[in-house]
Amino acid sequence: MYLHRRQRRSPNWRISTVPVGAKTMKFLIAGLGSIGRRHLRNLRALGENDIILYRTHRSTLPEEELSGLPVETDLQAALAHKPDAVIVANPTALHLEVAIPAAQAGCHILLEKPISHSLARVDELERAAQGSGSRILVGFQFRFHPTLRQAAALLQEGRIGRVLSVRAHWGEYLPNWHPWEDFRQGYAARPDLGGGVVLTLCHPLDYLHWLVGKVETLWAMTAALHLNLPVEDTAEIGLRFANGALGSVHLDYNQRPPTHSLEIIGTEGTLRWDNRDGILHEYRAAENEWKIYSPPPAFERNEMFIEEMRHFLEVVRGAPPVCTLADGRYALQIALAAHESNRRGCAVRLTL
Missing domain, CATH: 3.30.360.10 (Dihydrodipicolinate Reductase; domain 2)
Incomplete structure (x- = not known):
């Protein structure tokens, strides 16, 4: 997970559209606290609008910006939509409960930092990613x-x-x-x-x-x-x-x-x-x-998140992540x- 203040758009906030000829991608966001919503806004700013929400409805933030988006409260039902990528932004101790099934399903993953609160299931995530070809970017935006x-x-x-x-x-x-x-x-x-x-x-x-x-x-x-x-x-x-x-x-x-x-x-x-x-x-x-x-x-801090998301879109399309699961484990x-x-x-x- 990451912190904290509500996102502000700077005057030079760069907006990108989907590259010409690029395949349309479907995204699943797990966790709709402050960082999950930041990722949602940044995906939309980069021209990605095919987004599904996996929710527990425990967020303390207003609901207005989520209006109209499809919502699932069961993870398997959410993965049944066959997203290309999953953004794991729920609380730290719950990260791998989403990331492992997502990797098993072959989804590429933006996994918020830290990757978990223990090393207990990290090997399981690594095996799942290797088996399915899932590429994982860890969200160290600095x-x-x-x-x-x-x-x-x-x-x-x-x-x-x-x-x-x-x-x-x-x-x-x-x-x-x-x-x-x-x-x-x-x-x-x-x-x-x-x-x-x-x-x-x-x-x-x-x-x-x-x-x-x-x-x-x-x-x-x-x-x-x-x-x-x-x-x-x-x-x-x-x-x-x-x-x-x-x-x-x-x-x-x-x-x-x-x-x-x-x-x-x-x-x-x-x-x-x-x-x-x-x-x-x-x-x-x-x-x-x-x-x-x-x-x-x-420059303002959301530029880091925008660049991170822009890179994640490249990862989904086949680029190697600059911050790997091995980096997150370390x-x-x-x-x-x-x-x-x-x-x-x-x-x-x-x-x-």
């Missing part, structure tokens, strides 16, 4: 952020030398995410739905793997410090990467104003990124100056290792 992509390119070019250390920080006040509902009842606050700050804000665990590499060892401390929730609201995670770099990740549900930032220190310079304005700063020691990379004019392994480290009070070694 892989589509333009300046994080720029950071990946700079690192690939060796612009700041060998990476020595990294720090990601994401703090955001949970009661402000969904002002229209009691935050204590949302998936992010409930252990039975796969909540807690480590799983819910696991994006840095994915993009650090993408940008820096595999994690060899981690330690973590987590705690419920402020919001009186049955899940952790704060986490500090230390990382040792297989390439020797060290890192840390701070996550919390408490910070006001919200902060989401990344710093990468190399032998020849530094990268600094701030989600607030989307700007990436690059310092190269040889030049003794900072260079600034800005996102496109009027991010989940890191998150679960953080919980294990906190529980045992020691460092945990990951399987590379």
